Amino acid sequence: MTDSSTKRALAPKDFASDQDVRWCPGCGDYAILKGVQKALAEIGTPPHETVFISGIGCAARFPYYVSTYGFHTIHGRAPAFATGVKLANPGLDVWVITGDGDGLSIGGNHMLHVLRRNVDLQIILFNNEIYGLTKGQYSPTSKRGTRSPSTPQGSIEGPVLPAAVALGAGARFIARTVDTQQPHLVSVLKEAHANRGASFVEVFQNCVVFNDGAHAGFTDKKVAPDAQLYLEHGKPLLFGRNRDQGLRLRPHALELEVVTVGTDGVAEDDILVHDQRNRGLAMLLAHMAPPEYPVALGVLYRDPQPSYEDGVQEQADAAGAVPVRDANVGQLLGGGRTWTVE
Amino acid sequence: MTPANRSSSPDARGVLAREVRDSVVVRFAGDSGDGMQLTGSQFTLEAALAGSDIATLPDYPAEIRAPAGTTYGVSAFQIHFGGDISTAGDEPDVLVALNPAALKVNCREIRIGGLVVIDAGTFTKRNLDKAGFTGNPLEDDTLAPYQLLKLDISTRTLEAVEPFGLSQKEALRCRNMWTLGLMLWMFGQDRQATADWIGKKFAKVPTTAEANVAALNAGHAFGETVEMPSDVVGYTVAKSDVAPGVYRTVTGTEATAWGLIAGTRAAGLARMVLGTYPITPATPLLHVLATLKGYGVVTFQAEDEIAAICAAIGASYAGALGVTASSGPGIALKAEALGLAVATELPLVVVNSQRAGPSTGMPTKAEQADLFQAVYGRNGDSPLPVIAAATPADCYEVAIEAVRLAVTYMTPVMMLIDGYLANAAEPWLLPNADDVEPFPVSFHTDPDGFRPFMRDPTTLVRPWAVPGTPDLAHRIGGLERDAETGHISYDPENHQRMTDLRMRKVARIADDVPEQEIHLGAPTGDVLVVGWGSTYGPIYQAVRQLRADGHAVSHVHLRYVHPFPRNLGTVLHGFKHILVPEMNAGQLVAFLRSTYLVDAEGVNKVTGKPFKVADILSAVHAKLESDA
Numbered sequence: 001m002t003d004s005s006t007k008r009a010l011a012p013k014d015f016a017s018d019q020d021v022r023w024c025p026g027c028g029d030y031a032i033l034k035g036v037q038k039a040l041a042e043i044g045t046p047p048h049e050t051v052f053i054s055g056i057g058c059a060a061r062f063p064y065y066v067s068t069y070g071f072h073t074i075h076g077r078a079p080a081f082a083t084g085v086k087l088a089n090p091g092l093d094v095w096v097i098t099g100d101g102d103g104l105s106i107g108g109n110h111m112l113h114v115l116r117r118n119v120d121l122q123i124i125l126f127n128n129e130i131y132g133l134t135k136g137q138y139s140p141t142s143k144r145g146t147r148s149p150s151t152p153q154g155s156i157e158g159p160v161l162p163a164a165v166a167l168g169a170g171a172r173f174i175a176r177t178v179d180t181q182q183p184h185l186v187s188v189l190k191e192a193h194a195n196r197g198a199s200f201v202e203v204f205q206n207c208v209v210f211n212d213g214a215h216a217g218f219t220d221k222k223v224a225p226d227a228q229l230y231l232e233h234g235k236p237l238l239f240g241r242n243r244d245q246g247l248r249l250r251p252h253a254l255e256l257e258v259v260t261v262g263t264d265g266v267a268e269d270d271i272l273v274h275d276q277r278n279r280g281l282a283m284l285l286a287h288m289a290p291p292e293y294p295v296a297l298g299v300l301y302r303d304p305q306p307s308y309e310d311g312v313q314e315q316a317d318a319a320g321a322v323p324v325r326d327a328n329v330g331q332l333l334g335g336g337r338t339w340t341v342e
Numbered sequence: 343m344t345p346a347n348r349s350s351s352p353d354a355r356g357v358l359a360r361e362v363r364d365s366v367v368v369r370f371a372g373d374s375g376d377g378m379q380l381t382g383s384q385f386t387l388e389a390a391l392a393g394s395d396i397a398t399l400p401d402y403p404a405e406i407r408a409p410a411g412t413t414y415g416v417s418a419f420q421i422h423f424g425g426d427i428s429t430a431g432d433e434p435d436v437l438v439a440l441n442p443a444a445l446k447v448n449c450r451e452i453r454i455g456g457l458v459v460i461d462a463g464t465f466t467k468r469n470l471d472k473a474g475f476t477g478n479p480l481e482d483d484t485l486a487p488y489q490l491l492k493l494d495i496s497t498r499t500l501e502a503v504e505p506f507g508l509s510q511k512e513a514l515r516c517r518n519m520w521t522l523g524l525m526l527w528m529f530g531q532d533r534q535a536t537a538d539w540i541g542k543k544f545a546k547v548p549t550t551a552e553a554n555v556a557a558l559n560a561g562h563a564f565g566e567t568v569e570m571p572s573d574v575v576g577y578t579v580a581k582s583d584v585a586p587g588v589y590r591t592v593t594g595t596e597a598t599a600w601g602l603i604a605g606t607r608a609a610g611l612a613r614m615v616l617g618t619y620p621i622t623p624a625t626p627l628l629h630v631l632a633t634l635k636g637y638g639v640v641t642f643q644a645e646d647e648i649a650a651i652c653a654a655i656g657a658s659y660a661g662a663l664g665v666t667a668s669s670g671p672g673i674a675l676k677a678e679a680l681g682l683a684v685a686t687e688l689p690l691v692v693v694n695s696q697r698a699g700p701s702t703g704m705p706t707k708a709e710q711a712d713l714f715q716a717v718y719g720r721n722g723d724s725p726l727p728v729i730a731a732a733t734p735a736d737c738y739e740v741a742i743e744a745v746r747l748a749v750t751y752m753t754p755v756m757m758l759i760d761g762y763l764a765n766a767a768e769p770w771l772l773p774n775a776d777d778v779e780p781f782p783v784s785f786h787t788d789p790d791g792f793r794p795f796m797r798d799p800t801t802l803v804r805p806w807a808v809p810g811t812p813d814l815a816h817r818i819g820g821l822e823r824d825a826e827t828g829h830i831s832y833d834p835e836n837h838q839r840m841t842d843l844r845m846r847k848v849a850r851i852a853d854d855v856p857e858q859e860i861h862l863g864a865p866t867g868d869v870l871v872v873g874w875g876s877t878y879g880p881i882y883q884a885v886r887q888l889r890a891d892g893h894a895v896s897h898v899h900l901r902y903v904h905p906f907p908r909n910l911g912t913v914l915h916g917f918k919h920i921l922v923p924e925m926n927a928g929q930l931v932a933f934l935r936s937t938y939l940v941d942a943e944g945v946n947k948v949t950g951k952p953f954k955v956a957d958i959l960s961a962v963h964a965k966l967e968s969d970a
Contacts, residue, residue: 017817019829051809053656056820064817064830069809071659072819073652074682080617080649084656084664085809087615087640092660092809110652113645316635323612324638324663329604329775332637337535338590338772339391341582 010044012037017067028179028205029058032126033065035182036095039189040066043093050093053082055102058133059126059205062097076107079114082121083308090309093193096123100141101131104160108140115169118197120307122189125162125200126179128207129214136210148210163286163300166200167279173199174282174301178219179206184230184297191299197307204295218295227290231298236271237285239294246271247293256284258293276302360530360576365424367431368525370518371448372440374417375407377518382419383767384522384539388531390591390769394423395582397879399430399952400765404622404705411472416447425580429879430766432954436528438521440464440495442473449484457489457574459524461517463496491574493564495520502560503553512550516557523561529577533558585771592770594734594763598693599630601741603637604775605691606663608742609749610782615640615657616665617650622705623761624667624695647675651692655679658688659818661785661808663745667693669761670712671702677720680754684724684844686818687795687804689748689755691741696760696875698950707950708762710875711926716756717904717933723841725848727751728904730758732878735770737763740901746781751851752803758903760925762952763876789813794828801854802847849905858907863889863896869965870917872942874900874930877923877953884958895962903930911938919965921945923958 015037023029040050050068054060056075063070069092073081078096085094096114103111103125114121130148131137137150141162145154166174173195177188185203192199204215213220218227225241237247238261248270250257259266275281282301288294368385372378379400390396399420408415422431433453439445441464452458465480479485480492499520503513519540526533537555544551565576606614616639618628632641640662644650647668654664668676673694683690696712698704712719716728727747731740737759744757786792786805794816795804807814816828824831825839862885873881878899885897898913900906914920914934920942922931928944935942945961947953 019817046812048812048815049810051660063819067815069815070817070819071656071686072817072821073655074678074820077648077652077679080644080652081656081659083642083649084615084617084653084658085660087642087653088613088657088660088662088664089808089810109645110649113649312640316640319635321636321638324603324606324614325610325612327603327607327637329600329607329637329778332600332603332634333772333775334588334590336590337387337391338588339393340588341393341584341586 010041010046012041015040015047015066015068017065019064021065022061023058024209026208027058028128028207029062029126031179031182032124032185032203032205033062035185036124036189037066038182039186039193042186042190043193045093049091050095051085052095052097053078053085054097055107056133057099057102057131058207059097059099060102076102076105077110078102079107079110079119079121079123083114083117083119086119086121086309087312090120090313094121096121098123098125100125100127100129100139100162104162104165105140111165112169115166115171115198115200117308118172118305120196120198120309122192122199123201124189125202126205127162127202128205128211129159130207130211132207132210161286162202164283167283167286167301171200171301172197172303172305173299174286175200175299176202176204176295176297178204178215178297180219188298195302195304197304217290227294229288229294229296231274231285231296231300233274233276233299233302236268236273238271245294248272256288256293276300279303360578362578362580363424364580365422365427366436366529366577366579367420367422367434368436368438369418369420369434369448370438370521371416371418371444372518373410373443374403374405374415375410376417376440377515378402378417378419378440381518381522382421384536385525386421386767387535387539387591388526388533389421389423389529390589391535392531393581394579395425395427395584396421396423396591396767396769397427397430398422398767399762401951402706411441411443411469413443413447413473416444418444418448423579425582427582428883429955430952432956438525440517440521442469442475442479445479446473446475449479452488454487455489457491458485459491459493459521461495461521462492463494489574498560498564499557502557506549506553506556508549508553513553516554519554519557520561523558523563524565527562527565527576529579533562582769584769587771589769589771591767592735592738593765593767594731594737594759595626595630595765597735597737597770598731598741598757598759599627599634601738602631602665602691602745603634603639604738604778605742605745606638608778608780609663609745610780611661611663611749613638613640613657613662614665615642615654615662616667617642617644617653617657618667619644619647619650619672621647621669621672623697623764624669624672624693626764627667627693627695647672648679651676651679651690655683655688655690658683658690659686659809661806661810663689663691663749665691665693667695669695669697669705670699670715673712673715674719680726681720681722681724682820683754684720684726685820687752689752689806691744691748691755691757693757693759695764696758698948704950706761708760708876708952709925709948709950710758710760710877711929711948712758713903713926713929716758723845725845726754726756727848727851727902728756728758729901730875730903731763732875732899732901734763734766734768738773742778743901747851749783749806750781750803750854751801751847752806753848758875760876785811786814787811793826794818795823795825797843801850802843852902852905852908855902855907857909858898858900858913860913861897861899862886864894865896865913866916867894867896868917868969869893869895869919869921869962870898870914871895871958871962872898872900872914872920872922872930872934873924874903877925880953880955880958881923883955884962887955887959888962893962893966900930903933906937914938914940914942918969919943921961921965923947923953923961925953
């Protein structure tokens with residue numbers, strides 16, 4: 001977080017580095033990079049007070065392409081490095097870039113803990129349901145049956161659902177967006193940044209080489225209006241090209257159903273209103289998938305709690321912490337039971 | 343006990359003669375729930391306060407409370423105290439065994455003629471069976487080589503604490519204090535510091551505090567007033583002839599913690615961030631530092647060993663001193679991240695409190711078998727400096743040095759200690775905290791010509807440019823980087839150049855560390871005993887005895903294990919034979935042989951217990967005799 005006095009007008013190009021971007025032509029990462037640079041400009045934290053930290057994978061090359069401080073670390077561990085950065089300097093704006101393999105397979109443990117600790121980070125998970133950099137093996141988010149070099153007969157594993165994992169881990173901010181839906185991507189990133197604590201953003205990203213069209217079932221322009229639901233706090237859960245489709249609780253069951261306003265006696269008042277603080281609703285929304293349901297996009301859940309580094313600072317203050325360079329080491333050494341030899 | 347000094351002196355009270363001894367080795371042994379570590383620590387404190395030199399050897403099982411009465415649940419604490427002490431003692435002169443299992447495990451190690459004090463109240467058929475005795479050692483000739491003092495400590499303790507209305511179980515927990523009282527009497531030591539400590543520890547349960555003090559006093563009074571068997575007497579143990587000044591006892595863990603803080607202060611940094619995951623025997627460092635937040639320390643108990651080191655590296659990247667601590671299995675998990683710190687050239691201190699391996703091994707037993715792991719245990723050519731502490735107090739200086747090397751050379755540094763050093767205590771002449779020579783860090787701030795991997799032409803060190811610094815934003819990572827720009831580079835010549843630079847930078851640290859001194863003896867001779875780490879005491883003691891007997895033997899003890907001090911080769915070549923005692927299967931000896939092409943020979947022991955002086959003596963004698 002930055003003092004607003006240090007902010008100046010910034011443009012997306014202020015966040016472009018001098019490096020050639022080396023993703024495959026047509027990769028969804030280009031769109032995400034563009035959206036992030038736009039969001040950063042609008043957020044206004046100077047590049048030198050911003051840090052991007054990544055693990056390993058296609059997405060993890062991201063820090064090389066933004067003009068901020070950047071640290072391309074090791075596979076799955078970016079949340080731990082980012083935690084260390086915040087412990088050393090809580091004043092920095094720290095973003096974690098990860099993928100479905102990096103963040104939910106090899107780094108699943110760190111994802112769980114960084115979320116429950118609520119370290120003040122923006123964690124962007126690029127979910128393309130495939131391992132790209134190692135040439136196309138199935139990932140923990142791949143759908144059952146995914147054929148890949150390592151699953152020639154199809155994957156026999158059930159996938160993890162990132163938003164549900166985040167909810168289960170105790171994340172206080174969970175949002176979803178799509179690589180190609182720029183205005184929405186930018187606004188979600190800005191909301192994530194505005195949340196103090198761990199903000200988990202899943203971006204549905206298309207791997208044009210190894211898993212093209214993995215999300216087409218709800219991102220394709222032809223189906224998108226009926227297959228996507230944009231969440232807005234305090235607004236009814238309506239979607240569809242005529243905005244007449246809505247969600248309500250199925251009578252006598254803890255599950256959602258899709259209804260059409262104006263038919264079977266359904267009025268707009270019958271439609272559920274989105275409440276970002278409702279964990280139960282967030283879990284129901286996270287699990288919605290086509291064809292029966294639309295995919296919920298936007299902020300599924302936001303219920304802020306004090307961040308981890310705020311707690312660290314509170315304890316340091318309670319202990320009367322001074323910078324180590326000013327510490328009284330003599331007092332430390334002589335603090336126990338001593339005796340004097342004449 | 344040194345038999346040469348058996349002259350009796352009149353006791354202050356004139357009741358009982360006290361024998362004078364140069365030094366005594368006492369071992370307290372009981373169930374792991376009997377409080378033997380606390381008893382030993384308090385005895386240590388009283389001995390130190392009485393002016394003795396001390397060395398201790400805590401020896402406890404990995405199980406927190408193994409089934410009562412079993413041999414594998416026995417916990418022991420050995421202390422060697424007296425005039426001039428450098429080891430925890432080869433053999434106990436006095437064994438205090440609070441149950442049959444403790445006797446069973448320890449009786450073979452007592453000095454012939456030594457004193458065995460047992461709690462006869464625990465020698466029931468059931469306990470004897472659990473300990474695996476087929477007969478009763480108090481009735482057969484098992485203990486014939488020793489003096490035996492049979493006391494019903496359980497009953498005496500119950501009597502002493504009766505007024506406090508404790509349950510039988512609670513009352514019996516005071517047995518250790520009764521025993522401590524008796525031992526303090528036996529060696530003519532005060533017990534006020536222990537009474538104070540009890541009062542503080544049980545401040546919230548005054549009845550428990552009073553009962554423990556009563557037991558302590560009762561044990562002492564028993565010694566003073568009750569007629570002992572004629573051959574059991576009190577002792578007066580020689581005082582240490584040490585430099586004047588203010589002393590305290592210190593464990594290797596405490597000294598490491600304080601040294602890290604003193605080093606971070608000398609570096610002029612604002613924060614030290616310790617990322618750690620609990621593991622025996624490294625965990626106490628986290629416990630100590632977690633109480634020192636007032637000194638600018640942040641402790642982070644991570645979700646695993648990997649996250650612990652990654653957070654520490656992240657902290658260093660952002661301008662704090664990152665520290666992580668673990669033991670062998672945890673260090674193995676940290677290896678990949680350690681390679682990243684080597685590649686990105688960030689400062690980091692890694693403390694490895696070594697334990698017996700491989701794999702889980704023997705968590706509570708010390709070993710020195712992680713030296714290869716420290717020097718080589720990463721993928722690729724990934725050099726980093728490795729330094730080792732020799733004694734508990736030495737950990738202070740070595741920790742400061744670890745910080746100095748890390749921030750001066752922008753490199754991870756491995757500091758090797760072991761489970762023995764971490765837990766053992768010794769008296770320490772308090773250093774003046776202001777005597778630490780500052781080595782202030784200057785973060786790079788000048789954007790003019792800045793490149794993240796530009797280097798000082800002499801030291802080859804790159805700048806430390808931390809996030810938050812205007813106009814220096816840059817990217818680093820684990821991919822090979824261009825030697826000039828720092829950008830990703832797969833250029834063949836560049837990788838050769840960067841590998842060479844990384845190797846040379848660490849090798850050049852040898853120019854910035856003191857020349858190797860000879861700790862004891864002449865610079866040339868028949869046998870040089872080369873050690874590193876916690877073998878210091880037994881090697882030093884053995885070489886001293888050998889020299890007193892007229893042998894041309896010297897002792898060198900390495901703090902800098904990688905790279906070696908620049909004159910080490912010359913030192914080695916001054917001797918006919920080189921012996922290298924190590925608690926491993928031969929690791930330093932392999933480095934010495936490969937680095938200097940010398941015929942160094944290993945003396946290796948991996949029992950989980952420290953070398954005895956006698957082990958070193960016999961190895962050197964065998965070598966000397968081979969020449970004869």
